[in-house]
Amino acid sequence: MSVDSDLLLGDGVDLLNRESRFLDERLWDEWLGLYCEDCQFWAPAWRNDDELTSNFQREISIFFFKSRAGLADRVWRIRSGQAPSLTPLPRTTHVISNAVLGDNSTPNSMILHSAWTCHVYSPRTRTQHVFFGRYEHELVLDGGGGRIKRKKITLMNDYVPSMIDIFCV
Amino acid sequence: MRNFDINAYIRDDPKSNTFEMHRDVFRDPGLFEMEMRSIFEGGWVFVCLESQLPEPFDFHCTRIGRRPVMVTRDGEGGLHCFHNTCRHRGATLRQSECGNSQFHVCDYHGWAYDSKGQNIDIKDQEAAHYPESFKSKDHDLLPVARFAAYRDLLFASLSPDVLPLEEYLGDARVFIDLVLDQGSEGMELVPGRSRYTYDANWKFQLDNGVDAYHLTSTHRSFAKVVQRRTAGESENKQVKSPDFKSRFAMDAGMFTLENGHALLWADHPTPEDQPVYGAIDALRRKVGPVRAKWMLRQRNLTIFPNLQLADTSSLILRTFTPLAVDRTEMNLFCLAPVGEADAPRSKRIRQHEDFFNVSGLATPDDTACYENCQAGLDSGVDDWLQCFERGMMLIRDGGNPAADELKINPRNSLYSTYGVQNEVCYHAAYREWARRLSGVAK
Numbered sequence: 213m214s215v216d217s218d219l220l221l222g223d224g225v226d227l228l229n230r231e232s233r234f235l236d237e238r239l240w241d242e243w244l245g246l247y248c249e250d251c252q253f254w255a256p257a258w259r260n261d262d263e264l265t266s267n268f269q270r271e272i273s274i275f276f277f278k279s280r281a282g283l284a285d286r287v288w289r290i291r292s293g294q295a296p297s298l299t300p301l302p303r304t305t306h307v308i309s310n311a312v313l314g315d316n317s318t319p320n321s322m323i324l325h326s327a328w329t330c331h332v333y334s335p336r337t338r339t340q341h342v343f344f345g346r347y348e349h350e351l352v353l354d355g356g357g358g359r360i361k362r363k364k365i366t367l368m369n370d371y372v373p374s375m376i377d378i379f380c381v
Numbered sequence: 382m383r384n385f386d387i388n389a390y391i392r393d394d395p396k397s398n399t400f401e402m403h404r405d406v407f408r409d410p411g412l413f414e415m416e417m418r419s420i421f422e423g424g425w426v427f428v429c430l431e432s433q434l435p436e437p438f439d440f441h442c443t444r445i446g447r448r449p450v451m452v453t454r455d456g457e458g459g460l461h462c463f464h465n466t467c468r469h470r471g472a473t474l475r476q477s478e479c480g481n482s483q484f485h486v487c488d489y490h491g492w493a494y495d496s497k498g499q500n501i502d503i504k505d506q507e508a509a510h511y512p513e514s515f516k517s518k519d520h521d522l523l524p525v526a527r528f529a530a531y532r533d534l535l536f537a538s539l540s541p542d543v544l545p546l547e548e549y550l551g552d553a554r555v556f557i558d559l560v561l562d563q564g565s566e567g568m569e570l571v572p573g574r575s576r577y578t579y580d581a582n583w584k585f586q587l588d589n590g591v592d593a594y595h596l597t598s599t600h601r602s603f604a605k606v607v608q609r610r611t612a613g614e615s616e617n618k619q620v621k622s623p624d625f626k627s628r629f630a631m632d633a634g635m636f637t638l639e640n641g642h643a644l645l646w647a648d649h650p651t652p653e654d655q656p657v658y659g660a661i662d663a664l665r666r667k668v669g670p671v672r673a674k675w676m677l678r679q680r681n682l683t684i685f686p687n688l689q690l691a692d693t694s695s696l697i698l699r700t701f702t703p704l705a706v707d708r709t710e711m712n713l714f715c716l717a718p719v720g721e722a723d724a725p726r727s728k729r730i731r732q733h734e735d736f737f738n739v740s741g742l743a744t745p746d747d748t749a750c751y752e753n754c755q756a757g758l759d760s761g762v763d764d765w766l767q768c769f770e771r772g773m774m775l776i777r778d779g780g781n782p783a784a785d786e787l788k789i790n791p792r793n794s795l796y797s798t799y800g801v802q803n804e805v806c807y808h809a810a811y812r813e814w815a816r817r818l819s820g821v822a823k
Contacts, residue, residue: 269726376740
């Protein structure tokens with residue numbers, strides 16, 4: 213790997229790490245601020261035991277938002293204190309690892325593939341669960357630390373105990 | 382559970398307008414055993430859709446109560462339903478949810494079966510020195526006692542002592558038809574589903590599927606998100622879901638049907654938001670004006686004991702499997718017409734994900750409330766729940782004009798406005814529950 217791509221990867225990983233910190237520390241505005249207004253946030257559902265759905269216009273997704281406004285709706289609900297499943301709000305810790313640059317990444321735009329786990333503790337039920345999977349981020353690096361243009365989440369364990377929200381993946 | 386007396390659990394006295402269920406109904410492991418035997422393993426249970434096995438040699442695995450079963454399609458197109466367990470040592474033959482295979486070979490000792498359940502190979506039998514009596518034994522897969530289809534819906538019963546399926550479904554067939562007739566080329570499950578569990582009794586889902594009363598409290602965060610979208614405070618334009626309060630003045634009602642089925646209905650304040658709306662003129666020509674009107678109404682149907690078809694902001698098929706007295710597995714699908722155009726399909730999907738997905742804005746709040754109920758009931762307080770009498774004074778024996786236009790004969794009906802948010806439609810399921818547990822019902 214060249215020095216250039218090392219630097220590029222470092223910038224990308226830094227952005228991913230900031231995202232996970234904002235989620236875990238409930239810095240929702242900062243988290244939303246990482247996303248482009250016209251971002252795509254997509255977690256496809258599984259079609260069967262082996263295959264994911266591939267067409268979000270004709271098939272079900274676990275999450276699909278075609279703009280930051282869809283994420284903002286979720287943040288509004290998380291903050292509202294009016295959702296029984298989010299009262300008290302589950303605590304999370306994200307761990308992101310194994311990041312590699314995708315093909316055709318440039319200093320302005322890069323694809324980053326990574327692995328993630330999210331530990332979720334529910335004070336309501338005093339239970340915990342680990343969701344895990346892979347991310348594919350498309351990042352736009354515009355000098356200001358970069359923003360997320362597209363995020364695809366593969367959730368490997370889609371047998372969900374009671375609830376899953378955007379901050380659990 | 383000695384000296385079981387159903388009256389210790391249900392007080393159903395129409396003369397004094399009383400309907401109460403004891404709290405133990407949701408928490409007693411002994412009752413759960415009885416439910417498994419007399420309801421899930423003693424009568425008709427929804428299994429899957431025929432369209433989930435479109436090709437010869439497709440198979441689909443699920444459970445009937447606690448028993449793993451597999452549905453297979455043979456080479457001639459016939460459908461079968463077997464216990465998913467090898468005759469040799471009992472291993473499940475298939476562990477994946479679905480697939481396609483002409484043969485089903487046990488991983489353990491290699492016994493093989495065809496798609497009709499016939500044993501076609503006992504590995505190395507020629508060297509086995511089995512007794513003569515072994516050779517005369519039946520080695521085929523064990524079929525379930527009854528297996529039948531109503532249109533695309535497949536049902537099975539582990540007990541042979543059941544009504545014919547059509548008779549069991551009765552007038553509920555009219556409401557199944559209102560779902561399955563929406564597609565000119567039939568209906569399909571949209572690929573991708575929500576599979577989740579909650580740590581509470583299965584009957585919380587049974588009731589919640591026809592519960593209008595919880596919407597403005599349990600789902601108040603969803604309702605406020607919808608209001609923010611309508612008011613332009615949210616920039617989210619990808620989904621338009623209805624506002625609960627706008628429904629309160631609409632005509633609404635319910636039917637309790639024989640054998641535990643129930644239907645909750647309401648006029649839709651904005652029928653043009655229903656995914657089916659664009660096809661309604663063609664549907665009116667196909668099914669007539671009355672049924673077309675009912676297709677645009679919101680309808681929540683429960684087919685006792687484990688199937689719910691809800692046509693509200695999206696069209697869903699929900700099925701549930703009790704895992705323990707306080708644990709339930711849910712499978713949720715979106716239904717859509719085969720060959721639906723892109724625009725109504727994506728609208729349907731977004732509305733489905735927004736509300737019904739376990740990752741959505743509403744369903745996790747239901748499961749959280751079921752779990753909160755279980756936690757409260759597990760305290761063991763000796764008391765009767767007060768959630769079965771809302772709307773009691775509006776109940777009519779038999780039908781009403783709404784039933785007459787559909788030519789159905791419900792056991793009870795109610796016709797008022799949505800604001801009543803009745804809880805008397807639960808009576809159907811608990812009367813059937815009581816009949817089954819006291820050994821009266823087939």
